[in-house]
Amino acid sequence: MGWSSAAAFARTARRTSLAEATGSPRPACLITRPEPGAAATAARVEALGWHPVLAPALRLAPLPMAPAPEARAALVASAAAIPALAAACPPGLPVLAVGEGTARAARAAGFTAVSAAGGDAESLLAHATARLLPAAGPVLLAAGEGYGDELAEALLARGFAVIRRDAYAATEATGLPPPARDALVAGSVRSALFFSPRSAAAAVSLIRAAGLGAAATAIRALALSGRVALALDGLPWGGLDVASRPDQDTLLGLLGPAPPLAPHARPEG
Structure with missing residues (x-):
């Protein structure tokens, strides 16, 4: 799906409620960093009232070191x-x-x-x-x-x-995890965190490869640094903000508490 398919994307998103996509009525925050670190970040994001959705763009493995x-x-x-x-x-x-x-x-x-x-x-x-x-x-x-x-x-x-x-x-990861893909399809992701230029570029590639570039128009992208922000240039983000200091505390301060769920996005029932 190209960026010009925003209308078709929106129709698809309306068919899936926020709760169905994420298992939570809260707005979702996409976390693209790998372990070590992703789970700890997710816990802090959840404490701010967001529903954390893990989508590690890279996979890290220790190497034997002389x-x-x-x-x-x-x-x-x-x-x-x-x-x-x-x-x-x-x-x-x-x-x-x-x-x-x-x-x-x-x-x-x-x-x-x-x-x-x-x-x-x-x-x-x-x-x-x-x-x-x-x-x-x-x-x-x-x-x-x-x-x-x-x-x-x-x-x-x-x-x-x-x-x-x-x-x-x-x-680089070979694809988006199903929960992340479902949340993007539903349009329930409202923010996304990016911690390094390489993982940011990989995340952009994964989203585009899944045909979900139009989802970015509803997402506020938060970058740890200016170099990270430059790597996000490949998608039409709804907003792009850069942390004033390159540390997680500052980035999460920029994220802030989750906003109230928009009335049109509340699940039925």
């Missing part, structure tokens, strides 16, 4: 890297995490010297530059396969020796 005993600190840009890091490195290794969520994951994995940056790669670079001395020894950059090259280059430019390790693999 130890780096010469590293004096580890930089971690995603909580997905923590399992491989914990298996390969001693708990006393200083860990510089991209944000508070990743820092919590590192502490939960047993690391004892953990600090957090402001939520994106730029703040992690600034955090590392402020806390570490290049002369003290190499830094370990644990990132996803195909991620982290820009950060590694920026560290090298500042005089750091960098040990780059792939800590997890990310693959």
Whole structure:
């Protein structure tokens, strides 16, 4: 279904009530981030009165990571890297995490010297530059396969020796989960959360491949950063807002409490 099929889409949506599509009379919020993180985000979204609908656009899997005993600190840009890091490195290794969520994951994995940056790669670079001395020894950059090259280059430019390790693999989902597809068909999704450029681009591709691009006109897309917002350009969103800070708390503050259900969307009976 192309964007020009909005009228046909609307007719289809009217045939399915909100409660039928989601099992809830509440407006739905699409959560496109993968685990680790999706379930925790869903719980917070539900606490705001929304019906969370999980539609992870990527699937993450830890990779075996070789130890780096010469590293004096580890930089971690995603909580997905923590399992491989914990298996390969001693708990006393200083860990510089991209944000508070990743820092919590590192502490939960047993690391004892953990600090957090402001939520994106730029703040992690600034955090590392402020806390570490290049002369003290190499830094370990644990990132996803195909991620982290820009950060590694920026560290090298500042005089750091960098040990780059792939800590997890990310693959695009092959399709929308049935509950997410049903909610989009029904037009019950009123908001959607996007946490990274790659997952945002993958989510756009999944929605378009399902022929549900017209559903975006009823959805307010919320992006963690400007770079994430750029990856959402492929759909006609009803609104697009960017968090003022690249962290989940700010993004959920932007989402806010669920609005009252519109009278025309209330289930019968």
